[in-house]
Amino acid sequence: MxxxxxxxxxxxxxxxxxxxxxxxxxxxxxxxxxxxxxxxxxxxxxxxxxxxxxxxxxxxxxxxxxxxxxxxxxxxxxxxxxxxxxxxxxARRPFSYLRVSVQTESRNAGWDAAGKISFGFVSANLCLLPDSLARFNNLGHSQRRAEVIGRSIAQGVSRPHIRILVDSPSSCGTLSASSSLIPHTGPALYGATNTETQPAVVVQAADTTPDGEMHKTSVVGASMPTSYDHTDNLHPSTSQQQPGFTNSTQQKDGGQRRPCTSGGPALDVSTLFPANVDIVCLQEVFDKRAAAKLASALGPVFGHVLYDVGVYACQPCHVYCSFKFFNSGLFLASRHPVLEAQYHCFPNGRGEDALAAKGLLSVKVQIGHQKAKKKMVGYFNCIHLHAPEGDGAIRCDQLDMVTEWIEEFQTVNRQEDEMVVFDVLCGDFNFDNCSPDDCLEQNHSLFNDYTDPCRAGPGKEKPWVIGTLLQQPTLYEENVNTPENLQMTLEDEELRKVYLAPPVPRDAAPLVYPEPGEPWVGRRIDYLLYREHTLSNHLQTDVEEFTYVTQLAGLTDHIPVGLRLNVTLDLAGDPAAVQTL
The missing domain is CATH 1.10.287 (Helix Hairpins)
Structure with a gap:
């Protein structure tokens, strides 16, 4: 229903x-x-x-x-x-739901033959506050930003997901497939300098690497034939589109060293949003008009949108009661029908965070049907935690609530005739895995339940990880004010030190970062987590690709992140499944 x-x-x-x-x-x-x-x-x-x-x-x-x-x-x-x-x-339900009839490609097309299906997810913090408040974060024109962000996301995720293999002349290995080789004309970005860009040819470079190194993907060249014009009217002037090809090996070497296990997921620093994303979760969409603009832009692409999520005015939250001037800021767009949705408001916000109804949005979506008539469903959860530094105990309490609320939601809504194929938790956690000040949150039990593909352990990131929080005063400097420039900055460790937020020391103690021999990562506060033990029997999950997206350069102070999961049915472990597939 x-x-x-x-x-x-x-x-x-x-x-x-x-x-x-x-x-x-x-x-x-x-x-x-x-x-x-x-x-x-x-x-x-x-x-x-x-x-x-x-x-x-x-x-x-x-x-x-x-x-x-x-x-x-x-x-x-x-x-x-x-x-x-x-x-x-x-009397208001704490979210609005937009449903648009959209013809989408069946995700079950290859399931019967291969026993495998993939799902793509994106999380991004947009800082779409009322214009006056957004300016405290060095971002203005919230309504115009919302329009451009909506068009940018729609353009990126609507690209075909093409995979090819080509030989690399610069190495003995093979270049893995590209995400898209089709030039795509799209809307203008809310950029920062006057510069002409060429359409992208996307190449995933996966040169042969030693054990422990992540395969590197680089999407280079913007697909938007526009010149960036940051005037009050924000009227970009179009330029002639010239097809071009840029190989990632021509870029700076700053990102080539990022390790993972051999044969592990691809790392993609991309100027475009990943193609064929199933669910997009956005945070800090506090402005109602901005939310409506995003819903209007993404509804025709995804078909199912939850927006204006949260409560207003005086709302009882457990033993607390406070006036909420803003909703939760959460926004969700899904290609799959939403069967159930539930929102919970955190009761322990303090200071300016108590004015917003930050919380957890949990949804259950319908993917399709297996031949055995079992309905394939997925669970997706998005959160935005307490923001002020030094309030780790509050965030830990909120993580406790998140764990409890997710378990309750899935227990109530799980059906016997369903096959659960993914269980994802994402959002802006407002703590990182490298700051001494966030030590309490880094050791929370939630990370024993959900897998963080970027995390090596408490307080230790994997070497290929990139921070997701930009320095607000430098948002419009040349090295970060266009998708291409921001891409090259993220791939250069020395530039990251300048433009990404550094770790937060504890109690004004001297900060020693990074440790000798470790790369400089910066604060990664935007997370995409998944877990397997709640999936149906004999389903296995592995990460195909992790993406850092630079398409919103100059539009927000966060780096959007993407995750693509492969879900495989273990036929060898389930003889009954062999008969039904």
Whole structure:
């Protein structure tokens, strides 16, 4: 049974809720602009210096007066809207569901013959706060960013997933397959400098490596024939598309040393989102209008979208009760129908984090049917944990809740006639695996339950790992302001030290990082985890590819990550399965 689309069981309640928000919104928007007009991003300050514009103080002065007056005038109307809107939050389901009819390729096509199926997942933190608050993170224009991000994700995941093998003239090994060899024209990026780019030819370079080294994939060349124009109007100018071919061996050698086990998963530092992604989980989509724009862009691609996830106003969370100004910021787009969905709000947020309804979203999706008429399903969980540094105990408590809530959700919704083919947990955990200050979280029992493909152990990353948190003051510098430049920066260890956030020391103690002989990784706070023991019998999971995505350069302060899992039915261990396949 599929979910209903409306957040309210009654159309009348939904209409009242919409009316209340319409009355509230003008006052909210004037307040947002009042703050935003006083805060500039580093890019805007640089543009004013280059253009020798000295009118900005006048703009701030008169803009502040104008929006303050409008805010005060609209406040009485907003109060009426609030009195109508707030009580209805108790009747609201904590998410909205968009379902669009989409023709998708059957994932079961090769299952009968090969006994194997693959699933792709992506997680990204977008910092889509109201514009005034996003500017504290050196990011502005939230609505425009949402539009470009939606188009960028749709473009990347809609590419065909083509795999070929070609001989590498530079090594005795073989280049593994490319993700896509088809030039693809797409929408313009919200970039940072005027630079023309060429369509991508994607080459996965898997040169023969010693034991313990990860195969390296590099997706080079943007597929967007545009020039980046970071003006207030954000009107990119198109340029002539010129087909081109760039081999990853022509890039810097900064990423070639990244180890894993021989024959392990491919590492991909890509200027495009992975092709044929099954589920995308986004965090910090706090702005309702930005969420609607993302849903509009991704709905026709994925078919099933959960957005506006979370609770508002005064909501009881266990023994606590606090006013929530923002929802959870979680957003999920799936190619597979959502059978069940459940949201839990963390009750122990503190400080500014207590103003948002951060929590856990758990979904059960329907994949297809096996020949034995067992329904193939998957479980997907996304979270956004407490953010302030030094609050490791709060995050550990939240991880305890996550473990408990996931077990409850799967116990209640598991059916005998189902085959569970994946169980994934992802999101912004707000702690890393290299900072001494995050030692408590690094040793949490959740990592005994779920497998982190990037983790060698508590406090120790695998050598090929790259941090996912960018330094906010440098977001618009040349080395990171385009997908291609950010890609090369991530592949160069010395540049990563400049543009990625470093580990956090404990109690102001001197930080010794990295240890001798270890690479410089940076803070990896965005996770994609999976587990096998909850899957149906005789199913085996292995990681095919792990991806760092640079397509959103200049649009967010996080590096999106992707994971592709291969799920194999162990026919040798299940004689009954041989008869049914």
């Amino acid at each position: 599929s979910l209903r689309e409306s957040s309210f069981s009654s159309g009348f309640a939904g209409a009242l809720h919409t009316l209340g928000w319409v009355l509230l919104f003008p006052c909210f928007w004037f307040l947002d602009r009042l703050i935003a007009v006083c805060i500039s991003t580093s890019l805007e300050r640089r543009q004013r210096r280059e253009e020798e514009c000295y009118l900005h103080p006048l703009k701030v002065f008169f803009g502040s007066i104008l929006f303050l007056v409008l805010f005060l005038v609209s406040a009485p109307i907003a109060l009426l809207g609030f009195l109508l809107w707030a009580p209805l939050q108790f």
